[in-house]
Each structure stands twice: as C-alpha cells, then as structure tokens.
Amino acid sequence: MNSRQRYGLNRIWIQAALACCIALLVGCGGGGGTAAPDVAPGPAPSNGNPPAPDPVQLPAGPNTYETASEIIATITDVTVASPPVLTMTVVDGDGVAITGLRSSNVRFTIAKLIPASNGDSSHWQSYINRLKTPNVHPENDAAIQATSESGGTLTDNGDGTYSYQFVTDITNVTAPMAVPYEPLLTHRVAIQFSGGPIANPVFDWIPATGQTMGIANKDVVATASCNRCHDPIALHGGGRVEVEYCVTCHNPGTTEPNSETEMDLAVLVHKIHMGASLPSVQAGGEYVVYGFRDSRHDYSHVVYPQNPANCTKCHAGTATAGLTGIGTNVVTQNGDNWTEVPTIAACGSCHDDVDFASHRGGQSDNSGCRSCHSVSGIAGSPAESHRDPILEAMAEFNVSIESVSNTAPGENPLVTFSVTDENGSPYDLATDPGWSGASLNLGLAWNTQEFVNTGNGQALPSYARTNLLSGATSNGDGTYSVVAGVAIPDGTGPLGYLATGSGMATIEGRARKDIGEEGASNVQNIPFVQPQRFFSIDEPNGQALARREIVDIARCNACHGVKVNHGSNRSNNINGCAGCHNPRNTDLAVRPGQAQSVDGKREESIHFKTLIHGLHASGVRESPLVVYGFRGSVHVFDEEHVQYPGTISNCLGCHVNDSYELPLPATALATTVDTGADGADPSDDIMVTPVAATCSSCHDGSLAIAHMEQNGGDFSATQATISSGASTETCTVCHGPGRTASVSAAHGLE
Numbered sequence: 001m002n003s004r005q006r007y008g009l010n011r012i013w014i015q016a017a018l019a020c021c022i023a024l025l026v027g028c029g030g031g032g033g034t035a036a037p038d039v040a041p042g043p044a045p046s047n048g049n050p051p052a053p054d055p056v057q058l059p060a061g062p063n064t065y066e067t068a069s070e071i072i073a074t075i076t077d078v079t080v081a082s083p084p085v086l087t088m089t090v091v092d093g094d095g096v097a098i099t100g101l102r103s104s105n106v107r108f109t110i111a112k113l114i115p116a117s118n119g120d121s122s123h124w125q126s127y128i129n130r131l132k133t134p135n136v137h138p139e140n141d142a143a144i145q146a147t148s149e150s151g152g153t154l155t156d157n158g159d160g161t162y163s164y165q166f167v168t169d170i171t172n173v174t175a176p177m178a179v180p181y182e183p184l185l186t187h188r189v190a191i192q193f194s195g196g197p198i199a200n201p202v203f204d205w206i207p208a209t210g211q212t213m214g215i216a217n218k219d220v221v222a223t224a225s226c227n228r229c230h231d232p233i234a235l236h237g238g239g240r241v242e243v244e245y246c247v248t249c250h251n252p253g254t255t256e257p258n259s260e261t262e263m264d265l266a267v268l269v270h271k272i273h274m275g276a277s278l279p280s281v282q283a284g285g286e287y288v289v290y291g292f293r294d295s296r297h298d299y300s301h302v303v304y305p306q307n308p309a310n311c312t313k314c315h316a317g318t319a320t321a322g323l324t325g326i327g328t329n330v331v332t333q334n335g336d337n338w339t340e341v342p343t344i345a346a347c348g349s350c351h352d353d354v355d356f357a358s359h360r361g362g363q364s365d366n367s368g369c370r371s372c373h374s375v376s377g378i379a380g381s382p383a384e385s386h387r388d389p390i391l392e393a394m395a396e397f398n399v400s401i402e403s404v405s406n407t408a409p410g411e412n413p414l415v416t417f418s419v420t421d422e423n424g425s426p427y428d429l430a431t432d433p434g435w436s437g438a439s440l441n442l443g444l445a446w447n448t449q450e451f452v453n454t455g456n457g458q459a460l461p462s463y464a465r466t467n468l469l470s471g472a473t474s475n476g477d478g479t480y481s482v483v484a485g486v487a488i489p490d491g492t493g494p495l496g497y498l499a500t501g502s503g504m505a506t507i508e509g510r511a512r513k514d515i516g517e518e519g520a521s522n523v524q525n526i527p528f529v530q531p532q533r534f535f536s537i538d539e540p541n542g543q544a545l546a547r548r549e550i551v552d553i554a555r556c557n558a559c560h561g562v563k564v565n566h567g568s569n570r571s572n573n574i575n576g577c578a579g580c581h582n583p584r585n586t587d588l589a590v591r592p593g594q595a596q597s598v599d600g601k602r603e604e605s606i607h608f609k610t611l612i613h614g615l616h617a618s619g620v621r622e623s624p625l626v627v628y629g630f631r632g633s634v635h636v637f638d639e640e641h642v643q644y645p646g647t648i649s650n651c652l653g654c655h656v657n658d659s660y661e662l663p664l665p666a667t668a669l670a671t672t673v674d675t676g677a678d679g680a681d682p683s684d685d686i687m688v689t690p691v692a693a694t695c696s697s698c699h700d701g702s703l704a705i706a707h708m709e710q711n712g713g714d715f716s717a718t719q720a721t722i723s724s725g726a727s728t729e730t731c732t733v734c735h736g737p738g739r740t741a742s743v744s745a746a747h748g749l750e
Helices: 003-007 011-027 223-230 243-249 265-277 344-350 389-396 553-560 574-580 608-616 690-696 702-710 719-724
Strands: 071-080 084-092 106-114 123-126 129-132 143-146 153-156 161-165 187-193 202-205 288-290 296-298 398-405 414-420 439-446 464-467 479-483 502-514 523-527 532-536 625-628 634-637 671-674 686-688
Touching (some): 143 243, 389 502, 690 702
Antiparallel strands (some): 084 161, 439 502, 502 523
C-alpha cells in the first residue's frame, strides 16, 4: 500500500491542502524560495532530485561496490506504509549495475521540513533520534541527537536495483522525542555509502501526494560553495560529503552533551568558521565539540581566511549574490534566507556575547527579530549589517599603467599611469582627499623568466621603487608620468649585473577614505587591484615576454575573498607578489638577529613558492615556517594558527593546468636561504636547488631531505656550483610525467 492509498484522501482536497501548506511556507520566508516583502524574489521552488537513471546495464561478471572506482546512486521512490520503503538504483561510472551491496555499506536518514513560523526559519527535523550520554563530562545531562539507521531490510534485486525498509516507523515516533508524522510537508531521505566510493544521494517528496516537483524546500548553501575551500568537504570519516545530507541530522535541538554544544548546522558551521574571532573565545573561552568516540575538536584557533562578515561566500540568493564581488558562484533557492529570516540561533552563533534575554527589551523567541533587522527596521537588514565598506570602496579607486618606455639597459623607465574613480573620472593626486596620507609606489622587477631584481640599488632584491605621490607629474589629460629613480642594470654597476629579456612595472599602495557613519569619522586604508605591465628590455622582436602563469588569483580568492596583504598595499595580483617574493629575497632586513629569532635562523627565504607552500602546509611540515614581517613582526605558521581547509596534496587547488609538474622550466632559479656578506650580491648566496626548494617547503623532514640530496638536490649550493653543473637534480627520472612516482601520482591527482 502506498502513501496515497493509506490515507485515502480525496485528490482535490489534497491539492487544496498542499497549496495552503506551500503558501504558508512561502509567506514566512525561507520555505519556498520567494523572498520576504522587502527582498527581491528568488527562483521558483524545485525539488532538486536527480533525473531517473538510464536503463541499467547488467555486468558481465561480479561488479561489487567495494571494487568500483565510482558509483552513481539514485533514489527512485519512497513510500510510507508504517516503516518507509525506498527504492534505488546503484551503478558504476559506466552505468553498469553494482550488485552485492551490503547493509554495512549504507546508512539512511529521513527528515521532514518544518515550515517557518513566528519568526523562526524553516528547518529539517529528523525522525531518527537517540539519547546521547556524556562520557567526558558525566555531570552534564544526556542530550537528544539526530542520527541515521542501517538495521532495516536491504533487498538486492540482483540487477543494480535495491529496496530498503526502515526500522523507524515515522508514523509513530514517540521516543526519545515525539516527532509527529505530517504527510503534507516536504520529506527527505538520504543515504551515506561507506566501504567504497562515497555518495550521498537525497530524495525530496511529499508523502501525502507523492509530489516531487515544485515543492517547498530549504536550499540555503550549496555543497559546491563549501568545496571552493574544502576541496572537497568530507566529514565523519569521509562519508558525508553533501550539505543536503548534513541538514537531515544537524537539526535545531540536536546537542552534543559533553560540551553542551548546539549541533544545528547553521550554528555549528558559523561557530567553527568564526573560531578565534568568537567573542567568547577572545574573552578567554574556547569552542570545543566532542565527536566520534568522544574525540575532542577545539576550534578556538580557527582563523577564517577572509572577512567573516562576507555571508555570501557561503550562501547567496538572487537578492544577495551581487552584494560584493567576492561572493559564491552558486546561487541557491533559499540563499537569501540569511538576510530574510534573522534568528537568535543564527545571529548568536557568531555574536555569542549578545544576551538576547535583555537585547532590546528581551527576546524570548524570534518573533521580534525582523522588526529591527530588516530593510525598514532601525538596525537595517542583516545584508546591510554585514557590508564590508572597505572592500566596497575598492571599486572607487582604479589604477592603470598606460605605458612603459625607455626600458633598455642603462635607461630609467618612463611610466605613464592613470588613477580614476568607478566612473572612469580621473583623480587629482595633489588635492583629492582619497590620496591624502595614502601610498602609491611604482615597482620595477626583472627578468620575467624568473625575477631577481639584482642591481636595484638596495641591500635586498625587492622592487626598485619610486614614490608616485611625490614624484609623478600630471600630463593634464587625467594621466600622470614618472621617471623611475632606478635605471635598468646595464652591467656597469658595482655588481656588474646586466638585465636582459623582459621586465615588469607594477603600482602598489592604498587610498584613504572615511567610511564612518554620519558624524563619526572612520578613515581607513582602501586597497586597489595592483596593476602590472610587462616591458621589453632587449627582446629581439621588441615584444615583452610575460611571466609564466603558475597559479590563478581566482583560486586564491575562492578562500581568501580578495587577497590583500601588507597593510592593504598589495592586492589581488599574483605577479605583483612574485616580483618582490623572488628567489633571491629573504626576511633578513626585518629579522631581530639569529640569536633573538624564534626559530634560531639568521634569515628565511620569502621566495613565493616556498612561502606559500610552507605556510599552507603547516599540517604536514615537521617544523613550522617562521617569517618576520613589517617592523619585525613575527609570523609563526604552525598547525595551531593555520589549518588548511582542503586537501593539501591537491596541487590544482592553486595551480593552473600542469604547472605543478616536473621538470621545472630551465629558467627556474635556486632559492636563496642565506644572502651571505652582501645581500645585494647573489654570487655569495647559499641556495637550495629549484626542485628541492619546492618539495622541501612541504616535505621538510630529515628523511625527505636526505632523499632529495641522494637525487641531486643541494641545500648548500652556490651559483657557481649550479652553473658548473656540480649541483644537478635528477628528480624527473622518477617524478616526471608518466613515471610511477610522478607529481600527479604522488599527490593523488591521477
């Protein structure tokens, strides 16, 4: 008997009741996708269930789940006749039936979507719950937790189709909490596969009608948005990889009893990502959750890699996706829910120092939240409250390099540039307030094959800089020109260095703007996108050769939002970083001295590749990377301070194409680790050969380094030994493309 027969309802009455139910969900916001009155509407409701699978191909022999490299699992139907029964199809990546699936391979959840009401957001409520006893803190009360089941009847039909009858009779759930069966609401079943390829198929439907299309839903965050950083997200032993699955258990009211922590997904995820920024943590507390077998997870040190006020990084609908230029690429049906439906739980998860019992006269529930927190309310909408005025102001300052000339060896380059507002109107650098107290500097770097900047007239090979605010001249047409204070090296200087090939001009700095409210001044640094322009020094055809593309700034910004560093002076330009963070540069100029440094080193390379690998790989390095910065500030990149959220071995998280593969370009230089007696002269530098420098930035243990040395890696090379061929790496013999230990194979990319 299916659910329609069980209830024997008149079809006309069913459709009328269903229409009323959906109307209630939509009217309350967050149920059906239509926005609140003061927010632009979202897309029409849909179920999101996958299409029915193609006809299943029967295998010629055994095709078991454990041996499959990929599975596609599709839930095809669910009926409720006391315990629910679902049917599904399981095939491999070629559409061939997988047989022999066992109960130990699958776990099932089932939940209903409770409509929004009285200011509450709609939310999923699991029918399957348990009473969890605290073991670490037995003085705490036991708590109810949503969970899954696997003890029902799994039937293998032998052709890739299966059925599963639940143990839980959702029509009669009374313990450990009563969960009334409401067949006119949207329901969801979901599956976790384990012991082979991972999959979390879900199926949404209304039991009373069997309807799957056009039903109420709550689709706030897309898994793809999580995976832009988490690469991919995989929790609870790696078997739970889809947000649609997570919400079936992480319901409001589900609690972890040892820490008495709310496990509602919105609360849990907000608090984890806030981590060290939680007011309670900053006041000396901690945010700890106990997991499987009472394992302790302390999120008090998590530092979110961008402004946590950027809510659209994770969830955005049609009304909020365009609020910043750094939002998610995935707009969801209910992605505007964060600004439409403010609640105590959601807001208090980050702002955990707010006492809602006394907040604005006391808030015992969510019914009064929108009276203040909406477009028409005194506090404005959450979208307005979570604006980042500094990043918004970036659009008001645009710097462009129009031309670079006089770039032959011995010449001082002439650079013409413009500085305009968001409408393309030029600024007056002498009088416009945005440039009073600001910073604007030209930087020159050479050679684009591998920046070194030798002969820049400084003690270390950072950019050859020229102050534009004091040195540039207005051309009267909205542009400015400046003659660089440093000439392109022509071999006649004290080091005898001759620059060849191509160079790069870039402009770095920051504007200033008062972003305070009326009557409350708040002048802040405003970054702008750092421009660049390549120029020929002595290229045979006179055409500049651009620096090779290795990583994509968009991949950095997937986690970092807009990459802004060094006091808002340098932003959103990989080449801009690499020009200064070149193979010959170190932090020597700002180190306190070897005896006083926290790692006992005289200096540390700030070569871009070793720096970026080293700081992101804190979880795999044996010794933390320590780098000194502005005014001697010390930066310790250990696992307590940096937790890479993705798969650290996935080179494609940052790299483009096959730029991570060996062999490195012949022009790749060794990395200086000791600048010798003269920091400006690379001839007395101690260096690490190019491949060893790259690999040891993550694999810094003694055994790994010994392996590199056995295969030609040199950790005390000089330019003379490298040039003579005495230091020759043979890494590509084993680690080159197509080899058994290729970079792709070693990093799990094949």
